[in-house]
Amino acid sequence: MTDDAPAPDLRASDADRERVAEVLRDALAEGRLDMEEFQERLDATYQARTYGELAPITRDLPASGTVVAPSVSLTKDPGASGSWADRIVGGDDSGTSTWAVAVMSGFQRKGRWTAPRRFNCFAFWGGGEIDLREANFADREIVINAVAIMGGVDVIVPPGVEVVVRGVGIMGGFDHREEGVPPEPGAPRVIVSGLAFWGGVGVQRKLPRAERQRLREERRREKQALKEELRREHLERAERQRQEHLDSAERHRRELEESRRPHDPLNLHSPHKQHERRPEDR
Template sequence: MTDERLPQLRASDADRERVAEILRDALAEGRLDMAEFDERFDATYRARTYGELELITADLPASAQAPAPLSLRKEPATGGAVTAWSERITEGAKGSTSGIAVMGGFERKGRWTIGRRFTAVCLMGGGELDLREANFAAGEVEISVWTLMGGVNVIVPPGVEVETRGLGIMGGFDSREDGVPGDPGAPRVIVSGLALMGGVGVERKLPKEEERRLKAERREEKRRLKQDRRERRELD
């Protein structure tokens, strides 16, 4: 892998935490004011790649107390992650295999099992397949999407490899998640089909419980930093 491609690799939660720690140090040292800190802090947790994270701290020195510099090397997942995925891949299990929306909509979310092959058909309608908490009936599942003046959105959790093979005619197939390596033992999702005057989107999101936890942590961190700032001003 060449250096030019490294900034395009996906960042992990640990990478974002390292950048957030550098921002906290910069705020404490007076290098950032509160408004700048808030803007960069929010951008840190929205960042998806190493390149985006590097821009956030490009004008800040890494202090001696800051965590180790941002690493552009992707480390293999731990055995615990593999075990978690093995529990969610239920080979041979009977899962949901289709969703149809005609001038309406369908959704699959929460705890459910997606079959080895899932067919989605949307005619002037829409569908959503949320795989963040789903089980998989096979290590590789294929979602075949056929839309006419409609759309389907597929949500995958971090660690799942995605490949898109679809065609959009006066529409589009989202392939932004292609090429992102999956975790060892994680399922692979293939999205294929045809979008005619419609669209198929693929996006990667944290599980909802994890999203809520991180939002709560960010709110608490902002509250604590603002309180510390006020106390320092009062002492001055």
């Protein structure tokens, strides 16, 4: 198969979906699509699994600045190091763990792990924590289905992740505060669903530990630099005060010498004046 040959069943990469999304954004800016059409096609883009599903989305749109129908690359370009594409593993990866139960106890999923496409958890008189800050994702969209009965479940996501909350609360509740935050390009979507009965499911957005440590180190260096600057200003101020004190003491010494000098209105005792000798003294 050549690179130009159609391969509708070939799995599309996250980079391929981002290229199609960029064409849609350009079409929206040029007025070729209205907002409703743009949103529908964008949702279809991120839900597409194969090139065959991606190709029709932009078939009636020109590529950037040309009238040629946009094509989808059949080769997977490597994502930039540290990008979301590196963390969305895709394929047949079902995740490190797919369920958790806490009955009068607790559970945690944190650190380096792969979040599955669907994670089911149950907490009864207990609590659980699902930390996605350092996790990989089995797909671009994952679902966390949480049931909390007289207990609680906390979901922690990193900045840039899109959050959608669809849970039902009965004498309990789901946290919707992180909904509506614009996601970063290529970032995964986390859907939180389930039931909270006399309990709650919270969603928090926190920085990864490495990023927090980096920011703490930056703040420490800034405080140290500020401390050094204040110390330098204090030393300079002390030196100025010392010099002013010396100058004041010198002025006081001179004034004291002037006050002790004998009164000589004719300046007869001036050491700088020499008396002229009269002719009769010669």
